[in-house]
Amino acid sequence: MRMAVGTGSGDDWWRGAVVYQVYPRSFQDTDGDGIGDLRGVTRRLPHIASLGVDAIWLSPFFRSPQADMGYDVSDYCDVDPMFGSLADFDAMMAEAHRLGLKVIIDQVISHTSDRHPWFVESRSSRTNAKADWFVWADPKPDGTAPNNWLSIFGGPAWEWDGVRRQYYMHNFLTSQPDLNFHHPEVQEALLDTVRFWLDRGVDGFRLDTVNFYFHDRHLRDNPPLVPDPDATSQDAPEVNPYGMQDHLYDKTQPENIAFMQRLRVLLDRYGGRTTVGEVGDGARSLKTVAAYTSGGDKLHMCYTFDLLGPELSARHIRRCVENFQAIVTDGWVCWAFSNHDVMRHVSRFALRAADRERLAKLAISLLASLRGSICLYQGEELGLPEAELTYEELRDPYGIRFWPAFKGRDGCRTPMVWERDEANAGFSAGFPWLPVREEQRALAVDAQEGVAGSVLEHYRATLAFRRAHAALLDGDMAFLATNQDVLAFTREKNGERLLFVFNLTGEPQTVQLAADMDVAEVLPMPEFAPELADSAIKLAAFDVFCGRLG
Template identity: 60%
Template sequence: MPAPRNDWWRGGVIYQVYPRSFFDSNGDGVGDLPGVLAKLDYIASLNVDAIWLSPFFTSPMKDFGYDVADYRDVDPLFGTLADFEALIAAAHERGLKIIIDQVLNHSSDQHPWFAESRASRHNDKADWYVWADPKADGSVPNNWLSVFGGPAWTWDSRRKQYYLHNFLSSQPDLNFHCEAVQQQLLDDMEFWLKRGVDGFRLDAANFYFHDAKLRDNPPNLDIKEGGIGVRADNPYAYQRHVYDKTQPENLAFLRKVRGLLNRYPGSTTVAEIGCDNSLRTMAAYTAGGNTLHMAYSFDLLTEQCSPEFIHHTVQSIEGELADGWPCWSVGNHDVVRVLSRWKQAGKPVPDAERGRLLMALLLSLRGSVCLYQGEELGLPEAQVAFEDLVDPYGIAFWPEFKGRDGCRTPMPWQHDIEQAGFSSSKPWLPVSPAQQALAVDVQEADEHSLLNTYRAFLAWRRTQPVLIDGSIRLWHADDSLLVFERRVGDEGWLCLFNMGSDDKFYSLPVMVEPLEGVPAARADFQGGRVHLAANSFGYARLLG
C-alpha cells in the first residue's frame, strides 16, 4: 500500500460541517461534536477527504462561535475537549482529515485578553487590540466601516479611546502589529496541531493587519455586488478597502503560519479571502510554497453564475496563480444556498438535475473543493421568518437582506419525524419543510438520488489523476456552454457543461473519444459535434 501523500489537500475535497446545525446528540436543540461523531459514517460514505468544522470554541455566541473567548477549549454547548479528541480519533480511523476554523483577526469582547487590554493603557496586553484616540472633536479616528454596518470603531470609556472591529462591536480586532499577539496565536494553533488536527481554515485571512497610520479609505466609484459584506444596501461597499485590510504585512505572518505547519507534515491551511482584488490576493497568498497552502474567494459565492462569468473567473485566477493553489466553493455558511442562488431565470429546473451539473462542474475545476453540508442533498435556501432570525447581520439589514440563517438551518436526516431527525427538541433555527422533503433517508433509498450521485461521482473522481493533479485550459464559454480541458502528461480530457435551459450542440475542433463510466454524465457525441441536453455534462478523451 502506498504511503499517504503529505499533499493530500491538492485536489482534495473538504466537507464543511456547521456543528450547530448538523446533528444534536443531547436534545438541547443545538448540534454538537458528539453529533458529528455520530454521523461520521455518513460523511465517510460521501468519499470526501476531510471535514472542516466551523467554530466550536468557548464563545458568548454573539456571532455563533466566530467570537472566540478561549482559543484552547470547547464551548459546553458543543461538548468537551475529550469529545473533540474522540472525534479526531474516529475520523482518522475512517481515513478522514479534520480541519478546524481559526478566527484570528478578532476575539470576543468577553476574552480575558480584551478585559485586560481595555482596563488601562499601561498593562501587559494594552496593545493587544487596535486602540486609537478620537479626533479633536471626539469623532472616530477615521472613516473605516464595519462589514456588519456602521463605523468600525466603538468608544470605550475605560481607556477613553476607540477600538477597531471589522465585524460586530463585540468582536474587537487583535493588533497584529504586536509581536506578542502573533506568537500567542501561533501557540494556540499549535495546541490543536498537537491534538491531531490536520489543518486550519483561516477566517477572514486578509483582515489580520491594518494600516498603522490609520489612513482613510478612498471611495469606491465602481460598486459591484458580491463578496463579504459587499452589497449596494451596505455602506461597506462604498469604500475601496485599501487601508483596513489586505496589508503587505499579512504575508510575513502567513509565512510564520506555514513554518509552524511545516513541523507537522500533512497539515494544511485553506484561507478565506474577501477583498476588492480577491483573485490577485489568492495568488499572492498561496504562491512560493511558504505561505498558505490554498485559498478561496467569494467570486463563485455571488449571484453571478453564467458560463462566461465562470470562464472569466477561472481564467483570471489561472493568469495570476503561478505555483499557487485555489480552493473552489459554491456554498458555505455565509451565503444563500447554491441551488437557490444559481437558479435559472424563466424556466423551472429540477433541483437534482441542476445539482448534478453544479456538482460535476465544481469537482472538475483545477484545485481543491469545499462542499457545504446539504449540498449533496440539493437543499434550497430555507425561508426563515423575521421573528425566527438569530443572525445579527440579517436582523440589521432586513428586509433587503435576509441574513445567513436560511443556509444554516438544521440538516434534515429523516423525512417523516419531527425536527427531521436533527434533534428531539425545538432546534435553534426552524427545520425547513422544503429541506425535510429531501432528507437523507429519502435519498439513501433512491439509487438515482442526488446524494447517491455525489457518492458515486466522488468515488470515481478519486481515481482520476486528470481531475486531481491536471492542468486546465479554457476552450469556450457562451450564455449556456462552458468547455475546458484538463490534462496530465499525455492524457487530456474535454469537459463540457450545458448550464442553459435548452439543448445545445457544440462543434468539436479536435478528434475525441467519449469517456465511459462517468456517473451521471449524459452527453451524446455525434462525430464532429456533441449534443448536450439542458443541465447536462460530459467528458471526452482528446485524441492526438
C-alpha cells in the same frame, strides 16, 4: 460502510482534496437542547466518509458567548460546553481518522470576543500589560471616530470605550474587537493557540478572514470605491455601505505576508498539515490569493467569493478560472459554490424550483472537474434549497441588522435533515435553534440513500469519478473556444486528456468539435446523457459531456 479515500499522498494530501464543511450547531444534536454538538458530528461521520471526501472542516466550536455563532472566541483552547468537551473533540477526531478523514478546524484569529480575558485586561486601562493587544485610537478633536472605516455588520468600525476614553476597532460586531497584529506578543500568543491544536493532532486550519489580520498603522481613510464592471466578487451585499469603500487600509496590509510565513514554518514542523485561507478582498481577491499562496512558504491554498455569487454562466466561470490561472501562477485554490455565509447555491442558480435537482447535479459535476481543491457545505449533497425564515426566527446579527433588504445567513444554516419522518428530521429531539422546513425535510438523507438518480447518490458517483481520474486532481486545464452559453475545457495528466462540455443554460445546445479533436471514448458522467454524432455534441438543458480524447 464506505471509507473515505484520500486523493493526495503524504504531505500534499490537500492538493486536489475534497473538503466537507460541518457547521456543528446545525449538524446533529445528541443531548436534546436543539443545538448540534461534537458527539453529533462523531455520530454522523460515516455519512461524510460515504461521500468519498478527504477531510472535514469544522466551523468554530470554541468557548464563546455566541454573539456571532462562535466566531467571537473567548477561549481558543477549549470547547464551548454547548458543543461538548475537549474529550468529545478528541473522540470525534479519532473516529474521523479511523474513517480516513482529515480534520480541519476554523481558526478565528483576526478578532476575539469582548469577553476574552485578553480584551477584558486591555480595556481596563491604557497602561496594563495587554493595553496594546487590540487596536485602540484616540477620537478626533470633535469626538468622532478616528477614521471612516466601516464594519461589515453595519456602522462604523469603531466603538467608544468610556474607561480608556478611546475607540477600539471591530471589523464585525462591536463585541468582536480586532487584535493588533503589529504587536509581537499578540502574534506569539496566537501561534501558541495554533500549536495547541496541532499537538492534539488536527490536520489543518481554515483561516477566517485571513486578509484582515493587519491594519494600516497610520489609520488612513479608505477612499470611495470606483466600480469595476469586470470584478468577479464583492465585499458585501449592495444594501451594505461597506461595499462603497475601497478597502486599502483596514485590511490586506503587506505585513500580513511575514506572519503567514511564520505560521507556515510552525505547520511545517508537524508535517502533513494544511491551511486554507478565506480571502474577501473585492476585485483584488485573486491578487491577494496569489500573494498568500505563492512560493510554497505561506498558505497552502485559499478560497475567494468569486463562485459564491448568483451567477452561473459559462462566461463567469471561465473568467474566474482564467483570471486565477493568469494571476496565481504557483499557488493553489479551493473552489466552492456554497458555505455557511451565503445563500445555498441551488437557490441562487435556479430560476425555477423545478430546476433545482438538475442544477444541484450539474454544479457538483462542474466543481469536481475544476483544477484545484473543492469544498462542499453540509446539505448540498442533498440539494437543499435556502430556507425562508421570518424576522422573528432570525438569529444572525447580520440579517437582523439589514432586514428586510438582506435576510442574513440563517437560511443556509438551518439543521441538517437526516430522517424524513422523525421529529425535526432527525436533527434533534428538542426544539431546534432554527426551524426545519418541510421542503428540506422531504430531501432527508434516508429519503435519498440508495435511490438511483437522487442528488445524494449523484454526489457519491461524481466524487468517485473524480478520484478515478488523476487529471481531475491536479492535471492541466485549458479552455476551448465555444459560444458564450457553453463551457468547454480539457484536463490532462500522464497522457490522459479529458474533454468536458457544460451547458449551463435551460435550453438545448450543440457544440461542434474542432477537426483535430478526436473523442476516443465517451465517459458517462452520472445522470447525464448527451449525444455525440459527426463531431457534434448535443446537450439538453443543464447537461454535461465528458470524453477521453485520442
